[in-house]
Amino acid sequence: MPAVLSEPVVSPANGNVPSALAVEAVSLSFGGVTALSDISFAVAPGEIRAVIGPNGAGKSSLLNVVSGLYQPDRGRVWLGGHSFAAVxxxxxxxxxxxxxxxxLALFKGLSVLDNVAAGLSHRLRAGVLAQVIGLPAARRERAEAHARAEELLAFLHLDGVRDRPAGTLPYGIQKRVELARALVARPRLLLLDEPMAGMTLTEKRDLSGHIRAARDDLGTTIVLIEHDVGVVMDLSDRIAVLDYGRLIADGTPDDIRNDPVVIDAYLGVAHDLEAGEGI
Known part of the structure; x- marks a missing residue:
C-alpha cells in the first residue's frame, strides 16, 4: 500500500488543502541521458494543469513517471498525500x-458502449470463465458496467452513437469516446497525452468543452500534455513549462505568456502573435 505522508503535501493554490498531485524532486535518465532533472510542482484538486515545452523537453517522460510507467531515479510522486512507485x-x-x-487505443470493432464499459474492467470480480459462460455474478457486473457507461455517454453527448462500432466514427468522436472510457471509473486524476493531436479547430473546441465539464461537473483533476499553445492558454488553470528536462516556469496562463524565459525557450513571441489556434 502507498505510504501516507507525515506532513501532507499542500497545493500552492490553497495552503490548507492537500494537493491532488505533487511531483517532488523527480529526476530520470536513460543510459546516461537526462530526461528529467529535479522536477517539482503541485496540482490543486479540481485544477486543469498543462505541461508544455519543445519536442524532447521531457513531457512524455514526466507523464510516464506520474502514471507509474517509469520509476524515477530520484524523487517521488504523491497522489492526495500518498506516495507511489511504478505500478x-x-x-x-x-x-x-x-x-x-x-x-487512439479503442477496440475498433466493439460498440461505443462496450468500449466505454471496458474502462471498468479493473473492478470486475468475476473471472474470465464466469464471464465467458455468463454466470449470474458476471452478468450482474456487466449490467452495472453498462449502466455506468450509459451515464458517461449521456454526459459527453455520445448516446446517439452508443451501438456504433467505434472504428466507424469520425476521428473527433473517437477521441471523445476515449475520454468517456477514461472517465467512466470517475478517477480523481485524469492524465491526457496530447488530446488535441490531429484534430480540427472545431473538434478541439468541442473536446475542450468536454474536458472542462469533466472538471466542473465531475470534480476531476486533469493534467495534460498539449502542443497547441492556444488551446493550452484558454483551457488551463496553470501551466508547467519544461525545457531540456528542467522546469523553467510554473504559473497561470498570463504568467507563462509573458515570461521572458519561456518566450525565449519555447513560445518565441508573445501569445497574441503565436501560431496556436486557440479555442
Missing amino acids: PTDRLAKLGVSRTFQN
Missing part, C-alpha cells in the same frame, strides 16, 4: 488515476 495499469486505476494516450 501496473490496473493498480493505477485502483488508485484513482486514469490516462489516455496520444494514439
